[in-house]
Amino acid sequence: MIATTDIIISISYIIFIVALGFWAGLSGKKNKTEAGEYFLAGKTLKWPIIGMALFATNISCLHLVSLAQSGFDSGLLAGNFEWMAAFTLILLALFFVPFYIRSEVATLPDFLEQRYNRACRDWLALISVVSAIVIHIAFSFLAGGIVLETLFGIDMFTSIIAIAVVTGAYTVVGGLRAVVVTETVQTIVLLAGAVIITVLSWHHAGGWKPVLEVLSSNQQLDKLSMLHGPSDPNGLPWYAVFLGYPVIGIWYWCADQTIVQRVLGAKDENHARTGALFCGFIKILPVFIFILPGLFAYVLYKQGTLDLEVLRQADGQLHTKGIYSVMITRLVPKGLVGVLVAALISGLMSQISGALNSIATLVSYDLYKRNKPQATDSKLVTVGRIAAVLALLLSIGLLPLLNRYESLFIGINDVISHIAPPITCVFLLGIFWKKASARAAQYTLWIGSLLGATVYFVGKIYPLNVPALLIAFYLFLACVFLQVTLSFVYPMQHTAASSKLYWESPLAPLRDKGWPGIANYKVLSLLLILIMVVLYWLFR
Structure with a gap:
C-alpha cells in the first residue's frame, strides 16, 4: 500500500x-464535429509531437510492467523488441510515409483499397479493430489492473473500469488532438518516472560492480547480452530475432492503424518522416530505463535486500508479474511513489486513448462510410464515439482469457506473431513489387489470417516448441509464396491510383531532398543505423 x-x-x-x-x-477549430479535425487533428501535427505520440502509444503500462518482469527473468534479452523497432521506424520514414501522405488517406485500409481493392480494405479494417482491442487495450488494461491492485489494494476490475471511464471520456470527446496533446505530456512523465526508478534501483544495488559480481556468482552473465545462441531457454535465439522481428515490426510500426495514425495527421511529409525517426531515437531508452531496473531487482533479490515474498505463489514459485509494483513500494521514497504511479497511469492512458481513436477512425471511415457514403461528418464522429465505447467494454470482457499468460510480454508477442505475417506481406509486396495483384493480396489476407489463427489455436493444444518469432517468419514466407504465386494466376490491372503507389526501385524514396542539414531524413536515418549497430556490438 x-x-x-x-x-x-x-x-x-x-x-x-x-x-x-x-x-x-x-x-x-470551431466545428468540433468535422471528421478531419476529430480523427486526424486537421493534419497539423509537427515532428516532435508525432515522435512523442508514437512512443507514448507504443509504451504503455504493459511495457513498464512486462519489460521489468523480463529484465528480472531474462535480463536485457527483451530489449531486442525495443532496439529492432528503430530499424522498422526507418522503413516507415523512408518507404511508407511518402505513399501515406501523398495519397491523403485517413486510414491504412483506405490505402490498401487504393493499392489493391475494397476486399483488402474491409479485411484489414476488421483485423485492425480486433488487434487494437486485444493488443493495445485489453493487454494494457491487464497490466494496469495488476499494478494498481498491488499498489492500492483495489480489485483489478474496479481499477480498470475507473481508468476506462476517465480515459474514454476525453478521448471520445476530443479525438486525435486530445490524444496527441495528452500523450506528449504523458511521455515526459513516463520517462521521468522510469529514470527515477532506474537511478534508485542502481543506487540500492551499489553500482555496476556489485551487479557484475552477483550475475557472475549466479552464472547469469548472459543476462547482459542482447544476442543469445540456439540453446537459449527463453526461446529468443539471435536468428529468431533478426528473422522474425521484422515481420511483426513492419506490421506494428508501418501497417497498424493505432500507431501510424499519428503519422497520418502530420502537417507534411517531412514532419511525418522526422517524427517517425525521432521516435526511433527515443526507442533506444527503454532498454536502460524499463528493462535494466528489472535486472537490478534480480540483483537486489539475490543480495537479499529486496524482499519478494509477497510475490511467492502457493507452489513456492515467484509470480514476477508484480515485480514493478514491489520495486515502487520498496525502493522509492514517499512523495516520489506518487510520481511513479502517475508514470504507470500515463502509460496505460496513452496506450488506451491512442487505440480508441484509431478504432473510432477505422469504424467510421472503413466500415460505416463504406456502406453509407452520404454520411455527414457529424454522423461519422458519432459512430466513431459509439465504436470507442463498445471497444472499451469488449476489451474488459477479454481480460480473464488473456490473464492466463504467465508473462504479459510473451503473451502479447505470441498474439502479434500470428496476426502480423499476412499484413506485412501484402504491404511490403504492394509498395515494392509492381505485379503484386489485388486478387492475390485479397486471398493472401484471408488465407494467411486463417492459417495464423489455426497455428495459434493448435499450438495451445499441442505446444509446437518453436519460438513465436520464428513462427511469424515461417507464416510470412508462406504468405509471400502465396501472394507471388497468385499474382501470376490473377495478374494486376492497375488503376490510376494504384499505379502511383509502388516504388519503381528501392532507391526511389531517397530522391526526395527533404529538409537541409542535420534534420534531413537521410542524415537522421544513417545516424540512427550507426547508433544501433554500435549498441548491438557493445551488448552482443
Missing part, C-alpha cells in the same frame, strides 16, 4: 490529464 500523499499526487495527475484532454479536444 502507498501513502496518502502519493495517492493525492496520483489522483491530481489523473485530473490534470483529463482536464488537458478536454481542453485540447474542444479548443482550436
Whole structure:
C-alpha cells in the first residue's frame, strides 16, 4: 500500500490529464464535429509531437510492467523488441510515409483499397479493430489492473473500469488532438518516472560492480547480452530475432492503424518522416530505463535486500508479474511513489486513448462510410464515439482469457506473431513489387489470417516448441509464396491510383531532398543505423 500523499499526487495527475484532454479536444477549430479535425487533428501535427505520440502509444503500462518482469527473468534479452523497432521506424520514414501522405488517406485500409481493392480494405479494417482491442487495450488494461491492485489494494476490475471511464471520456470527446496533446505530456512523465526508478534501483544495488559480481556468482552473465545462441531457454535465439522481428515490426510500426495514425495527421511529409525517426531515437531508452531496473531487482533479490515474498505463489514459485509494483513500494521514497504511479497511469492512458481513436477512425471511415457514403461528418464522429465505447467494454470482457499468460510480454508477442505475417506481406509486396495483384493480396489476407489463427489455436493444444518469432517468419514466407504465386494466376490491372503507389526501385524514396542539414531524413536515418549497430556490438 502507498501513502496518502502519493495517492493525492496520483489522483491530481489523473485530473490534470483529463482536464488537458478536454481542453485540447474542444479548443482550436470551431466545428468540433468535422471528421478531419476529430480523427486526424486537421493534419497539423509537427515532428516532435508525432515522435512523442508514437512512443507514448507504443509504451504503455504493459511495457513498464512486462519489460521489468523480463529484465528480472531474462535480463536485457527483451530489449531486442525495443532496439529492432528503430530499424522498422526507418522503413516507415523512408518507404511508407511518402505513399501515406501523398495519397491523403485517413486510414491504412483506405490505402490498401487504393493499392489493391475494397476486399483488402474491409479485411484489414476488421483485423485492425480486433488487434487494437486485444493488443493495445485489453493487454494494457491487464497490466494496469495488476499494478494498481498491488499498489492500492483495489480489485483489478474496479481499477480498470475507473481508468476506462476517465480515459474514454476525453478521448471520445476530443479525438486525435486530445490524444496527441495528452500523450506528449504523458511521455515526459513516463520517462521521468522510469529514470527515477532506474537511478534508485542502481543506487540500492551499489553500482555496476556489485551487479557484475552477483550475475557472475549466479552464472547469469548472459543476462547482459542482447544476442543469445540456439540453446537459449527463453526461446529468443539471435536468428529468431533478426528473422522474425521484422515481420511483426513492419506490421506494428508501418501497417497498424493505432500507431501510424499519428503519422497520418502530420502537417507534411517531412514532419511525418522526422517524427517517425525521432521516435526511433527515443526507442533506444527503454532498454536502460524499463528493462535494466528489472535486472537490478534480480540483483537486489539475490543480495537479499529486496524482499519478494509477497510475490511467492502457493507452489513456492515467484509470480514476477508484480515485480514493478514491489520495486515502487520498496525502493522509492514517499512523495516520489506518487510520481511513479502517475508514470504507470500515463502509460496505460496513452496506450488506451491512442487505440480508441484509431478504432473510432477505422469504424467510421472503413466500415460505416463504406456502406453509407452520404454520411455527414457529424454522423461519422458519432459512430466513431459509439465504436470507442463498445471497444472499451469488449476489451474488459477479454481480460480473464488473456490473464492466463504467465508473462504479459510473451503473451502479447505470441498474439502479434500470428496476426502480423499476412499484413506485412501484402504491404511490403504492394509498395515494392509492381505485379503484386489485388486478387492475390485479397486471398493472401484471408488465407494467411486463417492459417495464423489455426497455428495459434493448435499450438495451445499441442505446444509446437518453436519460438513465436520464428513462427511469424515461417507464416510470412508462406504468405509471400502465396501472394507471388497468385499474382501470376490473377495478374494486376492497375488503376490510376494504384499505379502511383509502388516504388519503381528501392532507391526511389531517397530522391526526395527533404529538409537541409542535420534534420534531413537521410542524415537522421544513417545516424540512427550507426547508433544501433554500435549498441548491438557493445551488448552482443
